[in-house]
Amino acid sequence: MKTNYNYPDKNGKFGQYGGRFVPETLLPALYELDQCYQEIKNDSSFTSEYEKLQKEYNGRPTPLTFADRLTEHFGTAKIYLKREDLCHTGAHKLNNAIGQILIAKRLGKKRIIAETGAGQHGVAVATVCAKFGLQCVVYMGETDIERQKPNVFRMKLLGAEVRPVNSGSKTLKDATNEAIRDWVTNVKDTHYIIGSVVGPHPYPMIVRDFQSIIGIETKEQIMKAEGKLPDDIVACVGGGSNAIGIFYPFINNEEVNLIGIEAEGLGIETGKHCATLSVGEPGIFHGMKSYLLQNSEGQVEEVHSISAGLDYPGVGPEHSLLKDIERVKYFSVKDDDALKGVDLLTKLEGILPALESAHAIAYLEKLMPQKSKDEIVIVNVSGRGDKDLAIIIDNLSK
């Protein structure tokens, strides 16, 4: 079944998910984007520029680090860490921003907009805009501006305008609404760089393809180090871009377990969480059909996570399909456990992970006791935790 896994289809659908649920104004721009992407993706002038930037600007390939003390701590399978925290700007988000800024250039767009939650995507976009000399506007919820201050300063330093969003829960969902409204208004000269595998087609596909560089490298690196594929790959899921990035090249390797970790916030039973795939149901939101946290009237729920990058009621449509066909298993990890994950990785490996990535680390507590010594587990460390220091210090001193 999965050997011919080939999505999205020509209508931009991943099974029943995905699509283009946006106002008419944007449809021509989505076709234009799709067409441009199809043209450039096999065009050597594009791919060589893209690869050069990934290597010489982003610092790829990122290492696959054997975590010997973490391995010893659990005493079962070998643990490797894919080090997206070492990307220039501190998270996997730049992989996508580099690809998309090159597209924007080919489309002749002068102005770039983006939404951001943790600020990592905002920083990545502001960075490529600085590098390519394009105007940059980043929408960010007021709650996130408050809790991710270092990234707000970075974006401003990079020359971006950060527009605070004070509607709804004042987080990523609302920043995305505002970015889409901006795009509807300024679509003629503006390219919208979406930060995850969400939104209308072709975004979930384009962002996945650019992020797949993570999994492609991982595969080569683990084959070199161990001569075999891993047994499990664990990644956190907000919109789902770092997860799909590392999973996608392994989709047809059915012997590899793929595990996505959502943010459980204060716990499912409290209603203050973002475990979209675990307890949501299919809905239509931000231009896509996908799992969604919603109430009985179809209104989108206000959600919670300690990590701004996972604090989102939706999820990428491909993850919805991967859940339904059971190719990926999704679990969730609470705020408190994520904080413990930060502590664990920092103390044992000297790597300070982002709160988002710490959700994947924390899941090892559940996973590792089920593993044996001859197995291999890879965790995607999607970003570094410098941006979260204030929250971490605040919580660990409680």
Next chain:
Amino acid sequence: MSYIKDYIEKLNGRNRKALSIFLTSGFPDKNSFIDLAKQVLNSGADMLELGIPFSDPLADGPIIQASSKIALDNGIKLKDVFSFSEAITGGTIKPVILMGYANPIRKYGVENFLRDANNSGVKGLIVPDVPLEEYDSFFESGVHKIDVILLTTPTSSEERIKAIDEKSSGFVYCVSITGTTGVKENFSDEVINNISRTRSLIKKNKMMIGFGVSKPEDVKTFSPYCDGVIAGSAVIKSLLNNDNYDTTLKLISELSRACE
């Protein structure tokens, strides 16, 4: 034959453009909403477009967003929208149209939604986040007796406008500007050129112009290129700014006079 098309045609036959007024269901107040809607019709509106409040109204600017939030805070649910519709349509031949985002409709069940809309006298439906591409799968079991109205925008190509006309029934909603709903000071030549282009491509349905229509002058500006106009944000803004409805009703009667 579409009830809405027939109705607009009759107005046009009397040398009048149709005036459709947008109200957010249950805004500003749940208990007096039906009364407000009836007064709006009595003040000269020919049609009503009732917005279904949604938590994340992507196609709307700050004014309608604010009204949507107030309506949700007032506890408005889909069943309230249907009971408003029933009460309003009971006493008039003027068509009532619902405008709502895809997710609440999907959650209710598209078929159930269309059935209950029809049972409460609703004649048409606008879903701004279900464009041509998603129409067939969203309305997979047909649209029953409800006219589904699609939107054209300044970015729509000729082919798209023709296809939108083909898919729509009743009228086509011509969005005047690229942008969200809101109040505009004036319209450029580009806007007018685009509207007149759109007009020439629409053959099957009536065409109404909306987004930014806020004063009698706007109605006069657009009249030569359409069969009717839709005013939303200007009305909602007036309701937000005034405690009683008089100012708003006066605006509506001025807009209505400009339709003659």
